Amino acid sequence: MGRRQIFAAHFLDRGGMTKAAQAGPRPDTEYILPLRWTEDSGMEELAEYIAELCTWTPVTVVDGSPAPLFARHRTLFPPSVRHIPPKPNDGGSGGGNGKVAAVLTAVRLSRAERLVIADDDVRYTREGLAAAFAALDDAELVRPQNYFTPLPWHARWDTSRTLINRAFGGDYPGTLAVRRSALAATDGYAGVLFENLELIRTVTAAGGREKQMPALLVARRPPTARHFFRQRIRQAYDDFAQPARLFAELAVLPVLAVVLAQRRVPRALVVLALAGTAVGIAERGRRRDGGRAAFPPSTAWFAPLWLFERAVCIWMALALRAGGGVPYAGVRIKTAAHSPAALRLRHQGKIRPVQKAHNQNGTQHGS
Structure with missing residues (x-):
């Protein structure tokens, strides 16, 4: 089959x-x-x-x-x-x-x-x-x-x-x-x-x-x-249509920077905790509604990499927003989606x- x-x-x-x-x-x-x-x-x-x-x-x-x-x-x-x-x-x-x-x-x-x-x-x-x-x-x-x-x-x-x-x-x-x-x-x-x-x-x-x-x-x-790498900032820009998600993603880098700046906090432990949380969330999504038939376990392990990517790209998307929108197929689009x-x-x-x-x-x- x-x-x-x-x-x-x-x-x-x-x-x-x-x-x-x-x-x-x-x-x-x-x-x-x-x-x-x-x-x-x-x-x-x-x-x-x-x-x-x-x-x-x-x-x-x-x-x-x-x-x-x-x-x-x-x-x-x-x-x-x-x-x-x-x-x-x-x-x-x-x-x-x-x-x-x-x-x-x-x-x-x-x-x-x-x-x-x-x-x-x-x-x-x-x-x-x-x-x-x-x-x-x-x-x-x-x-x-x-x-x-x-x-x-x-x-x-x-x-x-x-x-x-x-x-x-x-x-x-x-x-x-x-x-x-x-x-x-x-x-x-x-x-x-x-x-x-x-x-x-x-x-x-x-x-x-x-x-x-x-x-x-x-x-x-x-x-x-x-093409995948060309899509990173454009996909991040989509989150201007989802404000709660947008603010959460914008907060990742500043919060991480503040936590890592604390001398008493074991930095490796913080990074591992964040990575483990991302993998755990992704694995939950993989197991829902028969997802294991389509998504192999290795896909969940990429979640920390995606989270870091989005934490960086969302700030680039914010800069594009301030500049009038994101380039797409030869035009510039400012609105991700209407509320x-x-x-x-x-x-x-x-x-x-x-x-x-x-x-x-x-x-x-x-x-």
């Missing part, structure tokens, strides 16, 4: 697959993939994945790549793929994140109600995709759990961040399932830096229900080590949550 089948089987064994998911793809589904590449290494593997996706559900690729690459992609993708450029006026309300413009271009062309939005490094199994679609029977938005495969050293480092997020309630993956009617009700979502958090907050602020599915494990291809309170003022009551209909025998059916 291959690695992808192992994780699909793990999710099935935990009862995550409904009868609707087992029945196969629904006629009202669509997979949306925003794409913007400046070079094409790895495109053949992505094209193979897209070809497989097309046998499960309709696929729309909104491709903002330069014209020569766009033309090459067209030749690599199956004829059944809807392959289109993004429309600049589909960028959402405020911000400059081109990924949001690409998603909203696809949403406004779609006639399907159940949508899966996924970054170009996400790799669903057929069973996992069906489960995400089926979960929209009684939710407006579904949040699965990503895991890296393969796992080079820098992916293990980044996985420790995922584990810490899981320990504190939930990670933010590179893929979400959402009802098109929910996005239509809010007229999309803003093109901010942390676009998936913005999408989640927009739907829930408008009255939609979010279903977190941390046991629905969806594979993700790791970035190159070079839930601000989004409630704008969207509250716009979404009427889907309800499950019951037949005479009490069996539930998706609306």
Whole structure:
């Protein structure tokens, strides 16, 4: 059994697959993939994945790549793929994140109600995709759990961040399932830096229900080590959307400096205690909701390294904030994501949550 089948089987064994998911793809589904590449290494593997996706559900690729690459992609993708450029006026309300413009271009062309939005490094199994679609029977938005495969050293480092997020309630993956009617009700979502958090907050602020599915494990291809290092400060900047987390991270270096300056405090003991706490938190996240099937023990041991990285990068992100925002895809974005309170003022009551209909025998059916 291959690695992808192992994780699909793990999710099935935990009862995550409904009868609707087992029945196969629904006629009202669509997979949306925003794409913007400046070079094409790895495109053949992505094209193979897209070809497989097309046998499960309709696929729309909104491709903002330069014209020569766009033309090459067209030749690599199956004829059944809807392959289109993004429309600049589909960028959402405020911000400059081109990924949001690409998603909203696809949403406004779609006639399907159940949508899966996924970054170009996400790799669903057929069973996992069906489960995400089926979960929209009684939710407006579904949040699965990503895991890296393969796992080079820098992916293990980044996985420790995922584990810490899981320990504190939930990670933010590179893929979400959402009802098109929910996005239509809010007229999309803003093109901010942390676009998936913005999408989640927009739907829930408008009255939609979010279903977190941390046991629905969806594979993700790791970035190159070079790209990984380029992401460090940008990912830290995302925490301007989460003030409690932001202040905690900003406090790490000053508190550590004050403690280490005390002559009577054994410095090695302080460092070991901090490192042990980070590993313990990450291990808790690894053990939650079947995480051990996707995250090997070594990933938790990278948590102290990630904590030190974030403690340094968050101050660099603060400097960028003071300078007008973080550079992203050729633009500068200041807003990480809007607060839930601000989004409630704008969207509250716009979404009427889907309800499950019951037949005479009490069996539930998706609306």
